[in-house]
Amino acid sequence: MSNTIVNEMKIVKAESSKIQDVDFDNIDFGRVFTDHMFSCDFKDGKWQTPEITPYQPLTIDPSARVFHYGQAVFEGMKAFKDDKDAVWLFRPEDNFNRINISAKRLAMPEFPKEYFFNGLETLLKLDKEWVKKGDGNALYIRPFIIASEPAISASPAEEYKFMIICSPVKAYYKDKIKVVIAEKYSRSADGGVGFAKAAGNYAAQFYPTKLVQETGFHQVIWTDANTHEYLEEAGTMNIFFRINDKLVTAPTSDRILDGITRKSIIQIAKDNNIEVDIRPVTVKEIKEAAKDGSLKEIFGSGTAAVVSPISAFKHGEEVFDVVEPENTYHGMFKRQLMDIQYNIAEDKHGWRYKI
Amino acid sequence: MSNTIVNEMKIVKAESSKIQDVDFDNIDFGRVFTDHMFSCDFKDGKWQTPEITPYQPLTIDPSARVFHYGQAVFEGMKAFKDDKDAVWLFRPEDNFNRINISAKRLAMPEFPKEYFFNGLETLLKLDKEWVKKGDGNALYIRPFIIASEPAISASPAEEYKFMIICSPVKAYYKDKIKVVIAEKYSRSADGGVGFAKAAGNYAAQFYPTKLVQETGFHQVIWTDANTHEYLEEAGTMNIFFRINDKLVTAPTSDRILDGITRKSIIQIAKDNNIEVDIRPVTVKEIKEAAKDGSLKEIFGSGTAAVVSPISAFKHGEEVFDVVEPENTYHGMFKRQLMDIQYNIAEDKHGWRYKI
Numbered sequence: 001m002s003n004t005i006v007n008e009m010k011i012v013k014a015e016s017s018k019i020q021d022v023d024f025d026n027i028d029f030g031r032v033f034t035d036h037m038f039s040c041d042f043k044d045g046k047w048q049t050p051e052i053t054p055y056q057p058l059t060i061d062p063s064a065r066v067f068h069y070g071q072a073v074f075e076g077m078k079a080f081k082d083d084k085d086a087v088w089l090f091r092p093e094d095n096f097n098r099i100n101i102s103a104k105r106l107a108m109p110e111f112p113k114e115y116f117f118n119g120l121e122t123l124l125k126l127d128k129e130w131v132k133k134g135d136g137n138a139l140y141i142r143p144f145i146i147a148s149e150p151a152i153s154a155s156p157a158e159e160y161k162f163m164i165i166c167s168p169v170k171a172y173y174k175d176k177i178k179v180v181i182a183e184k185y186s187r188s189a190d191g192g193v194g195f196a197k198a199a200g201n202y203a204a205q206f207y208p209t210k211l212v213q214e215t216g217f218h219q220v221i222w223t224d225a226n227t228h229e230y231l232e233e234a235g236t237m238n239i240f241f242r243i244n245d246k247l248v249t250a251p252t253s254d255r256i257l258d259g260i261t262r263k264s265i266i267q268i269a270k271d272n273n274i275e276v277d278i279r280p281v282t283v284k285e286i287k288e289a290a291k292d293g294s295l296k297e298i299f300g301s302g303t304a305a306v307v308s309p310i311s312a313f314k315h316g317e318e319v320f321d322v323v324e325p326e327n328t329y330h331g332m333f334k335r336q337l338m339d340i341q342y343n344i345a346e347d348k349h350g351w352r353y354k355i
Numbered sequence: 356m357s358n359t360i361v362n363e364m365k366i367v368k369a370e371s372s373k374i375q376d377v378d379f380d381n382i383d384f385g386r387v388f389t390d391h392m393f394s395c396d397f398k399d400g401k402w403q404t405p406e407i408t409p410y411q412p413l414t415i416d417p418s419a420r421v422f423h424y425g426q427a428v429f430e431g432m433k434a435f436k437d438d439k440d441a442v443w444l445f446r447p448e449d450n451f452n453r454i455n456i457s458a459k460r461l462a463m464p465e466f467p468k469e470y471f472f473n474g475l476e477t478l479l480k481l482d483k484e485w486v487k488k489g490d491g492n493a494l495y496i497r498p499f500i501i502a503s504e505p506a507i508s509a510s511p512a513e514e515y516k517f518m519i520i521c522s523p524v525k526a527y528y529k530d531k532i533k534v535v536i537a538e539k540y541s542r543s544a545d546g547g548v549g550f551a552k553a554a555g556n557y558a559a560q561f562y563p564t565k566l567v568q569e570t571g572f573h574q575v576i577w578t579d580a581n582t583h584e585y586l587e588e589a590g591t592m593n594i595f596f597r598i599n600d601k602l603v604t605a606p607t608s609d610r611i612l613d614g615i616t617r618k619s620i621i622q623i624a625k626d627n628n629i630e631v632d633i634r635p636v637t638v639k640e641i642k643e644a645a646k647d648g649s650l651k652e653i654f655g656s657g658t659a660a661v662v663s664p665i666s667a668f669k670h671g672e673e674v675f676d677v678v679e680p681e682n683t684y685h686g687m688f689k690r691q692l693m694d695i696q697y698n699i700a701e702d703k704h705g706w707r708y709k710i
Binding site: 031058061062066067071074106107144151152153155163192198200204207209225235304 | 410499508509541543
């Protein structure tokens, strides 16, 4: 392995690439990783020299606080390759800002912007062969921070590890999904950490999701914990409703993630002169809209899922099918969003970031 | 190292003990671990052969789900040594039951009872020198389960690791603590995971706790997320109020941990003919009781803290001192509880468990 120091970063390159072993046409989300990873340790009150090394297991004490107290946050991003082999990120500054918003809420140190972008760019340049051209192909990028200090007292750690790992992906949800509106379980509380990409938010959803999957549905649509009357988000996606020609979505709050795909869709809708209503959405009105035919579409949005249409929802014992018009908003939004991401369309909002 | 298979358990003993390097009189909570650890992997749909090995770091993929989605639960237990060098656990069956209640809520596989007790007993026999005699000395035992599968899809893992690590401790909180009643932040939602010892519940409390610590207080007393009018728990402790001669504590719920120390104290109070009122407790009534002098004590209870008296609480801008009588309930409960734990008093409820 070659061992170089670049811009205060230590780089150890992999001796050979694993890429020839990967079947890019048949790839499960998040199970295959590129040749390298980026890491940076926080100790003695500061972030130490960042490193890029071959992708490899961590050596970590069983008493590391992340295992006991869930002090861990993450981001999800994608890199796209255009026809000329240029690699692009989509609004990476928003991911950078959000991981630090999440970190702050979990009493973790914020990661420096220069380290984040320098690490990201160097890593993507090294592993650029892993970003495949073609519609829907992308490199999923997972920055995360974990509390690595070996001490099981229930207080913020003094030592952390920031990492970026990358995994080649296709679209996350392949088919339309059927969802159940939560009536008993809940995802987050006012004054809690629902707005953050905090690790614990996700594990808490697995069991209720498993219960609905046992009944033939795919995901839970989370409602407010107090009344279960307001539709909030889908756990790994924000959620949109089309009522006649209007797009409706819940406002972000301390319970709801400020999704980057969510706000991009809101902008794209406005660019297409579609009226967007950002306001609390009740279960009651969506059921009524489904009954009177004014509910035209429901879809989730997220980095992994991009845009994910919902074909049916269940509330109590009632199941409502969503009968979409021929030309859907979600289809248009997805196309326009991906055309910006893949450097096909004009980038009038300055969302693309060239590696 | 010797390498033995006992009762379907693989045992690799440490070559030498680290115990002579430990200053047992000056020990920070949870930073020093015994010579051995217990671990058992779940894969291919079942728990594999358990192992006891020298205490050592884990080798784990950076994509392990525990780092990303917080799929992790734990327990806290203690072992005590009596004057005749016998080692005792306190109500370990309750910890065993609870870790599986927590595991189920986080969509993790339950751990078999035989493996749990066989592992615990074998580990404690190997490391029995680490359980020190003397009032307040104990060996803190930390069973935990983490999602170890290397895959970052947001769904329950297929592979897990159950572990037990042990750390010698003295009492957790040394002085009386001052607390702030939560008015903005919250710990858990109805329908959430507050009742479980889920890792993510703890990290979510660190930032609000840090904020109150910056104002000279120690801990947050969590209230219900909806109204902030009901006192629930202290995050790592359940909470009790003595109003005149009556003991009052909130009922357990899906937001409040079913503490083993909590229920032991309720039983001890009854054994002492103290009236115990288990009902929702309002912030308003406790403030009024502080003002009219009927509030005699507030204390937290938990395995780590045992019983932890609270000397003052803040609500909004008001600070209330708790002026305790000479003979406190918490002092009596702690003494009686520890006398049972250390095999000094009669164990009339069958709480002790001999190793």
